[in-house]
Amino acid sequence: MRGPGTDTIMRTDTIMRTKDLSVGYNKKTVLSLIDLVFENGKFISLLGPNGAGKTTLLRTMSRLLPPCDGSVLIDQISLNEFKQDSLARILSVVLTDRVSPGLFSVFEFVALGRYPHTGLMGRLKKSDEEVIISSLAQVNAGDLVFRQVGTLSDGERQKVLLARALTQEPRLILLDEPTIHLDLKHRMEVISILQKLCREKGITVVASMHDVDIAAKISDSVVLIKNGRIAAWGPPEETLDNRSVAALYDFEGASFNPGLGSIEIKADGGRGSVFVAGGMARGAALYRLLAKRGLSIATGIIHDNDLDCYVAKSLGAECITLPPMEKIGQNKLNEALPLIKQADYTVDSGFPLGEFNRMNAELIKYALTYGKPVFTLRKAEDAWRFLQTDSENMIVCENEIMLLNKMDGYQK
DSSP: OOOOOTTTOOOOSEEEEEEEEEEEETTEEEEEEEOOEEETTOEEEEEOOTTSSHHHHHHHHTTSSOOSEEEEEETTEEGGGSOHHHHHTTEEEEOSSOOOOTTOBHHHHHHGGGHHHHTTTTOOOHHHHHHHHHHHHHTTOGGGTTSBGGGOOHHHHHHHHHHHHHTTOOSEEEEESTTTTOOHHHHHHHHHHHHHHHHHHOOEEEEEESOHHHHHHHOSEEEEEETTEEEEEEOHHHHOOHHHHHHHHTOSSEEEETTTTEEEEOOOOTTOEEEEEOOTTSSHHHHHHHHHTTOEEEEEEEETTSHHHHHHHHTTOEEEEEOTTOOOOHHHHHHHHHHHHHOSEEEEOOOOOOTTTTTHHHHHHHHHHTTOOEEEOSOHHHHHHHHSOOOTTEEEOSSHHHHHHHHHHHHO
């Protein structure tokens, strides 16, 4: 092992790549034919179900496991060519293994990350101490410096583990589920820290993740892992869609919408059906509430670029749509009217009425004419002015929760 020093390595835009890599353990291959390229300063998320091989891949790329076949290269040099201290100046690892630090203070524990720079005696110089304090500050953990590691919460402990990794002054950090066991505050904080390290420090971050919605928002690239292979990889904007995410996790009762960057739980329709006159982003929260109540949803007439359209389609609603900035015409109205006739309830989401969606008023009038109950989120005087009607079938609701309660009461 010749152990190239950091001053002899020829750096390129690519810090790590795998070539025909197969990984596994106990002579059992878990993933095969892995050809990936990780660029400097990028955030790469590994996504896939439990047992897909994400952790095994990370352990192999960090040299904790030998490859079954193929190779891992850093700056075009095989991982096996590096001495341990040389590798530790480039690569740091944060795994999910529970650490038992004994009576170490946070400062002492984080200082362990300086071992590639302190020589055989491991003595800290003033410059090393400055790196330790700086690393703690970078992860918002400067106030923890005198605490014992055993007294930290999960979120505090994860920030300290990141600080220890940073004291190695690496160019690449590999992390296994860095937000597992964390509450929402610390989850967002850790993700923000990692993203900041990429953007401001030029550090490459490769992390296994379970939160697809977070990975879609923060990653420069995602790697989809399933059935012993790389199913797809690339920018999340090109790689993550409803089909690829559903296939990755084998779910049918939910859908991923790349426009929203989130997963929505589809309505099962077991408690009836509702038509929502939506648009102008007034229906989005209402769709979710109705879906939770077990109602199948139809909605219209909304424009393709409206938030309501994204949410409704993610929930499996039947949508009557038209292109952006196009006026609603009689053809679209005729398409929507049968859905109102079939629905048990009609809901007026309280959308603002303008030049392009004026015809949607006819949807509400049709429901009233047909004898359907219409639950509206407009004030009584606004509803009368909007529809020019005082029909007893118009049921005024102050908010979405009251609307649901009145729907339940009407049903009884």
